[in-house]
Amino acid sequence: MKSKTVKPRAASPLRQAAQLWQLRLYVMDSSPKSQSAFSNLRQMCELYLKGRYRITVIDLVKQPQLAKGDQILAIPTVVRKLPKPVRIILGNLSDTERVLVGLDLRAAV
Secondary structure (H helix, E strand, O other), rough: OEEEOOOOOOHHHHHHHHHEEEEEEEEEEOOOHHHHHHHHHHHHHHHHHHOEEEEEEEEOOOOHHHHHHOOOOOOOOOEEEOOOOOOOEEOOOOOOOHHHHHHHOOOOO
């Protein structure tokens, strides 16, 4: 899996700058877990953050030095860089409720 950025859709530049969510997804190659994590994260972002998010996929096979900056110990891992505070979630992101609470998109019930 190559490192790539998924840009937000259909938001005006002013609105986008004020509310942009920056997420990094750390993966290892194009493993099934990595692909599942990307798919799950993108679906949640489209549903809850449409037009207000950017996902940067970082393949640690190709760029292992990038793991140090966010202290990545397991993969797949998503790191919410913005809005602050930074939040980190491990796994393939299949537990939607846990991911939404972890990213602070929904309050814990």
